[in-house]
Amino acid sequence: MTTSQRPTLPELARQALSSVQRGYDLLAPKFDHTHYRTPDPVLEATAAALRTGGGPFGDGLDLCCGTGAGLRVLGEVCTDRAVGVDFSAGMLAEAEPAFAAPRPPAPYRVRANAHALPFRRAAFDLVVSFGAFGHFLPSERPYLFEEVHEVLRDGGTFAFPMAAPPRPGTAAYWSLLAFDAAMRVRNAVWRPPFVMYYRTWPLADVRDDLRRTGFDVALRPLPQLGHRNDGSPRCRLVVATKR
Structure with a gap:
């Protein structure tokens, strides 16, 4: 990665002082060269877990x-449609190579808000998401899960x-x-807000909200991503099944 491929400090500051949507439109051309992109080992481990635990899926x-x-991941575990939805036009534009991947039928993209998904009821067999939940406040979580349901x-x-939380004091x-x-200070003194938090989705609360929405919840270790000193996995796959 060259220096020109990475976002500069002024570019990151401009993004952080924008709304979430505008910020990602600005960051989109260099997003894949930041650590915000989901690492390939996480994608590979997720695909492997889905293949052996319920796959293949349809849409x-x-x-x-x-x-x-x-x-x-969808290309590896789904046999029918693969759809991507995001509210940032800039990010979807950068995603064009991914949607041009040679798989029948070709994936397609939809620009929409996750709180108002523009799909008919019971349209999919599998929904995945990677690295986006920090943009949703805890109060929004039940509504997001209802849309997925x-x-x-x-x-x-x-x-x-979901990665294991770091040990206190580390x-x-x-x-x-x-x-x-x-981020809390920034959002208290600056508008529009930029919602991005790392500690607002504890596993216990996420699991409770999923169950209340109508999901049965299981956790699958992703051993490819390593273990902590006590032997517990560094990352688990949350698998919620619609009842």
Whole structure:
């Protein structure tokens, strides 16, 4: 990666002082050269877990697809349509190569808000999402899950990876705490808000909200991504099945 491929500090500052949608429109041309893009090992581990646990699936949706990295997962585990939805026109434009992938039928993209998915009821067998949930406040989580529940067929799967939280007192713990604190200060003094938090989706609360929405929830370790010192996995796949 060259320096010109990475976003500069002024570019990141301009993004952070914009709305979420405008910020991603601005960042889109360089997004895949940042650490915000979901790493390939996470995508590969997710695809492997879905292949061995319920796949293959029919129609698949990548929720908040960004530049389309998650479409690789749908391409590996779905036999029919692969659809990506995102509210950033800039990100969808950068995703064009992903949607041109040679798989029948060809994937397609839809610009829409995740709170108002423009699909008929029971349209998909699988919904995945990668790295987008920090943009949703805890109060929004039940509504987001209801949208996913609506577009899934009975017995359909909603799957997304969740990393184990860093241990209190570690450098990673303080780093995420500082980031979230800085975002709260920014949003208190600047408009429009830019919603992005790392510590607002604890697993226990996520699981409870999924169950209340009408999902059965299972956790699948992703051992390819390593283990912590106590032997627990660094990352799990949350697999929510529509009752």
